[in-house]
Amino acid sequence: MKRNKRIVLLVIFILLFATVVAVSVHILLLGFDTIKFGGILRFLLFYCSIRSIDFFQIISYNIFNNLLIFNSMNTLYIGFMGKGNCGKGTQAKLLAEKYNLQMISTGNLLREWVLKSSDGFWGKRINADIDKGILIPSAIVFHLWFSKLLTLDDKQGIVFEGSPRMLIEAQAMEEVFKWMGNNKFIVFNLDISDVESLKRSNLRRYCPKCHKTYSLAFDPGLTHCKDDNTELIIRDDDKPEVIQKRIQEFNEDVVPTMNFLREKGVLKDINGIGPVEEIFNNIDKVIKENI
C-alpha cells in the first residue's frame, strides 16, 4: 500500500517536472509568443517571466527588438501626457499627420482589446478598471505595445498618445532610447487645471467605431460622428466621479513620472489652454528645435 502511494507520487512528480522542462525549453527556443495554451495561461507565463527575470531586461529587449524596424537614430519618439481631456489625442494626431509618424494610443489599444474579449476575464477586468479610472498595470501596457509595434510600417517615428504614465514605462523608454543613441525622445505635458479637466469631460462625446472624440464646446448639439455617422456616446471614463478618480491617480502616479522626465530634460511643458492651432504651434516649435 505504502509502496503504491510512493510510486503514484513519483509518477505525478515526473509528469510535472517534464511539463515544466518542456514549457521552459519551448519558451527558450521558440519564444514566449508561440505558446498557444489560451489567454490566461499565456498571460500568467508572461507575468511570471517578467517577475523572475530582470524586469528591465525583458522590457528593453522587447521594445528594442520591435523598434529595430525603424532602424534609425534620428527617429522621432514622442510621448503625450496630461490629465483627462487636456487635448493630447487631438495634438498627437496633428503631429503624427505633419511628420508622418505612427500613432500608438494606449487608451485605444486597451479599448480595442476589451471589445475583442468583452466576455473574457481580462476584457471584463480591464473594462471595469477603465470605467473606475484605475490605471492598468504597466505589464499589460507593454504587452499591448509589443503586439502593436509588430504591426507597424516603417515611418518617421512613433507618437505615444497618453504614454508614458507609470514611472516604470518612462524609465524603460528613456533607457532604451538613450542606449540606441537616440536623442529625439520628447514627451509633452499638456498642462490644464483639475477644474478644466472636469469641465471638458462634461462636453466630451466619443465615436465607438473610429475612436474620434468631439467636444460639444466646438460642435454644439452634435449627436453622430462626422466621419462614419455612428451615434456618439459619453464614455464611462468621462463621468465626473471617474474623472475625479483619474485626477487623483494622475497626481499620485503620473506626476512622479513627469518629474523623472523633467529631470532627464525629456519633458516639455505646454499650456493646454487656448485654440488647438496655437497649442499645436507651440508643440511644433519644440519639435523643430530638436530635429
Ligand SMILES: [Zn+2]
Ligand atoms: Zn466615427
